[in-house]
Amino acid sequence: MYEIRLRALAKINLGLDVLRRREDGYHEVRMVMQTLKMYDKITIRKMKEPGIQLKSNLFYVPENEGNLAYRAAKMLADEFQLRQGIFIDLQKFIPVAAGMAGGSSDAAAVLYGVNRMFHLNLTKRQLMKRGVKIGADVPYCIMRGTVLAEGIGEQLTPLPPMPSCKVVVAKPQVSVSTKFVYDNLKLDGSIIHPDIGLLMEGIREGSLSKVAAHMGNVLESVTIPHYPVIAKIREEMMRLGALNAMMSGSGPTVFGLFDDENLAQEAYQELREGTLARQVYLTGVFNRG
Ligand code: ATP
Numbered sequence: 220m221y222e223i224r225l226r227a228l229a230k231i232n233l234g235l236d237v238l239r240r241r242e243d244g245y246h247e248v249r250m251v252m253q254t255l256k257m258y259d260k261i262t263i264r265k266m267k268e269p270g271i272q273l274k275s276n277l278f279y280v281p282e283n284e285g286n287l288a289y290r291a292a293k294m295l296a297d298e299f300q301l302r303q304g305i306f307i308d309l310q311k312f313i314p315v316a317a318g319m320a321g322g323s324s325d326a327a328a329v330l331y332g333v334n335r336m337f338h339l340n341l342t343k344r345q346l347m348k349r350g351v352k353i354g355a356d357v358p359y360c361i362m363r364g365t366v367l368a369e370g371i372g373e374q375l376t377p378l379p380p381m382p383s384c385k386v387v388v389a390k391p392q393v394s395v396s397t398k399f400v401y402d403n404l405k406l407d408g409s410i411i412h413p414d415i416g417l418l419m420e421g422i423r424e425g426s427l428s429k430v431a432a433h434m435g436n437v438l439e440s441v442t443i444p445h446y447p448v449i450a451k452i453r454e455e456m457m458r459l460g461a462l463n464a465m466m467s468g469s470g471p472t473v474f475g476l477f478d479d480e481n482l483a484q485e486a487y488q489e490l491r492e493g494t495l496a497r498q499v500y501l502t503g504v505f506n507r508g
Contacts, residue, residue, distance in 0.1 A: 220335070220336050221264065221265055222262060222263070222264045222265075223262070223263045223332045223335060223336050224260070224261070224262050225260075225261040225262075225263070225328040225329075225331065225332045226258040226259070226260060226261075226328070227258055227259040227260075227261055227288075227313070227321075227324040227325045227327065227328035227360070228254045228255060228256070228257065228258045228324055228360070228363060228505055229254070229255045229257040229258065229313040229319040229320065229321060229324060230252050230253060230254050230255065230319060230320045230324070230356070230359065230360070230467075231252075231253050231255060231319065231386070231388075231467040231468075231472075231474050232250050232251065232252060232253075232318075232436060232467050232468055233251040233252070233253050233381070233418060233422075233430060233434050234249075234250060234251040234413045234415045234418045234433070234434060234435055234436070235248065235250045235251075235413070235435070235436040235437060235438060235468065236248065236249040236250070236412050236413050236415055236435070236437055237249075237401075237404060237406060237437050237438070239406065240406065241371075245355075245371045246371070246401055246404075247369075247370065247371065248368065248369065248370075248371065248372055249367070249368075249369055249415050250367070250368045250369075250372060250415075251365070251366070251367055251368075251378070251415060251418055251419065251422070252359050252365070252366045252367075252368050253364075253365050253381055253504055254363045254364055254365075254504070254505040254506075255319075255386060255388070255502050255503070255504060255505055256502050256503050256504070256505045257312065257313060257319075257388065257500055257502045258312060258313065258324075259309060259310060259311050259312055259313050259321060259324065259325055259328075260309075260310040260312070261288065261307060261308065261309055261310070261325060261328050261329065261332065262307075262308040263292075263305060263306070263307055263308075263329065263332045263333065263336060264305075264306040264308075265303045265304070265305065265306075265336065266303060266304030266305065266306050267303065267304070268303075268304050269296070269301065269302060269303065269304045270304045270305075271289055271292045271293050271296060271304065271305050271307070272304065272305070272306045272307070273286055273288060273289045273292075273306075273307040273309060274306075274307070274308055274309065275309040275310070275311055276309070276310050276311055277311045277315065279315070280309070280311055280315060286309075286322070286325075287322040287323060287325055287326035287353055287354060287357075288307055288309055288322070288325035288326050288328070288329045289307065290326065290353050291325075291326040291327075291329040291330045291333070291350070291353055291357075292305045292307060292329050292333055294330075294349060294352070294353065295330065295333045295334065295337070295339065295349070296333075298349075299337065299339055301337055303337075305333060307329060309325060314388075314390040314472055314498050315394075316394045316395065316396070317390050317394075317395075317467075317468075317470075317471065317472040318395070318397075318466065318467040318468025318469050318470045318471065318472050319388075319467055319468065319472055320356045320359075320360055320468070322354070323353075323354045323356035323357045323359075323360045324356075324360040326350065326353045326354065326357050326360070327346075327350060327357050327358075327360030327361045328360075330346045330349060330350055330357075330361065331346060331361065334346060343361060343362070346361050347361050347362065347373075347375075351373045355371045355372035355373050356372055358373050358375060359372065359373075359375055362375055362377065363505065363507055364377060364378075364380060364505070364506050364507035365377070365378040365379065365380050365381045365422060365504075365506065366378060367415075367419065377507075378419060378422050378423070379422060379423055379425070380504075380506035380507070381422050381427075381430060381504055381506070382422075382425050382426070382427040382430065383503065383504060383506075384427055384462075384476050384477060384478055384503070384504060385476075385477040385478075385479075385480055385483035385484075385501065385502075385503055386474050386475070386476060386477070386483075386501075386502050386503060386504060387456060387461070387474065387475045387477065387483055387486050387487050387490065387499070387500070387501055387502075388467075388472060388473075388474050388498075388499070388500040388501075388502060389452050389456070389472070389473050389474075389475075389490050389495070389496035389498070389499045389500075390471060390472040390473075390496060390497055390498045390499075391446065391448040391449065391452060391471050391473075391495060391496055391497060392497040393446050393448065393471050394471070395442055395445075395446070395469055395470045395471045396469075397468070397469040400438050400441045400442055400469035400470070401438075401469070403441045404437070404438065404440070404441050405440075410437055410440055411435070411437070411440075412435070412437060413433065413434070413435025413436065413437070414433055414435070417429070417432075417433040418430060418433040418434065418435075420433075421433055427462065427476065427478055428462060428478075430476070431462035431463035431476050432463065434463050434465045434476075435465070436465050436466050436467075436468075438466065438468070438469050438470065439465070439466050439470075441469075442466060442469060442470040442471060443466070446470070446471055448471075448495055449466055449470055449471050449473055451495055452464075452473040452490070452495050452496055453465065453466070453473050453475075455489075455490065455493070455495060456473065456475035456486060456490075457475075459475075459482070459485065459486035459489055459490075460477065460479065460482035460483075460485075460486060461475030461476060461477055461486065462475075462476045462477065462478060463475070463476055464476075473496075483501060484501065487499060487500075487501040
């Protein structure tokens with residue numbers, strides 16, 4: 220096998236709760252993750268000479284160790300002392316620094332692809348164990364689908380697939396650093412925690428309206444006061460008929476769930492024509508199997 224083509228899928232958080240800050244600075248989270256049918260395209264090729272090379276379509280995405288996909292390839296190349304090199308062509312479509320795990324998903328796809336291409340015979344579990352060293356979301360990006368993520372995000376429990384629906388994704392022009400958001404999170408009495416239990420009940424019952432009713436993200440308490448445009452996009456999505464709309468991860472991307480395809484299409488058009496969001500997408504949820 221000389222070349223392999225992969226799709227690295229984006230995620231949203233249907234629920235994101237932070238339970239506490241650990242001694243080591245990491246945060247203990249409880250999140251319901253959902254994969255979307257929105258992806259970066261990755262082509263991996265073998266090269267004669269050893270080493271890793273990465274090219275991307277976006278000038279501001281790192282093409283060295285700073286890229287999680289590069290690090291994923293290097294990790295396996297070093298461990299298995301691969302004699303051939305790995306070339307990665309990365310076509311980014313997932314918004315960058317947006318709360319959609321774009322970099323983690325690229326790393327997950329490269330781990331999966333290099334494992335197949337070089338016949339390393341690692342199981343998914345073994346890939347996930349290596350992936351967490353690159354980033355807390357990488358194991359989830361290998362598993363994909365509807366999943367409860369606990370610990371620092373690496374303890375995964377698959378859930379039944381969430382009910383199918385349309386998803387409108389809108390990212391304002393601002394960029395948000397995940398570290399900034401967690402550093403400024405105040406876990407005092409004033410914070411409203413989402414009820415992850417009820418959210419999972421909605422998923423188990425296959426009730427999209429119950430899922431929508433119990434969406435929640437504690438990180439909005441940090442990001443929205445700094446970037447009020449996020450709340451404006453959320454309000455606009457609600458006005459345009461979303462069952463509910465919320466910020467994904469540490470933001471600034473907002474997503475809205477729609478049970479009506481025409482409404483979703485109209486919302487997508489309106490947001491594209493408006494000035495609040497810089498990147499707007501219409502997509503759906505991706506489920507395993
Ligand atoms: P998360 O949802 O995990 O917070 P994110 O969407 O906020 O992820 P990414 O798109 O993964 O963030 O990128 C954050 C930063 O990481 C970028 O600013 C970029 O410099 C760097 N980066 C590393 N690898 C990649 C990659 N493969 N694609 C895009 N950015 C990457």
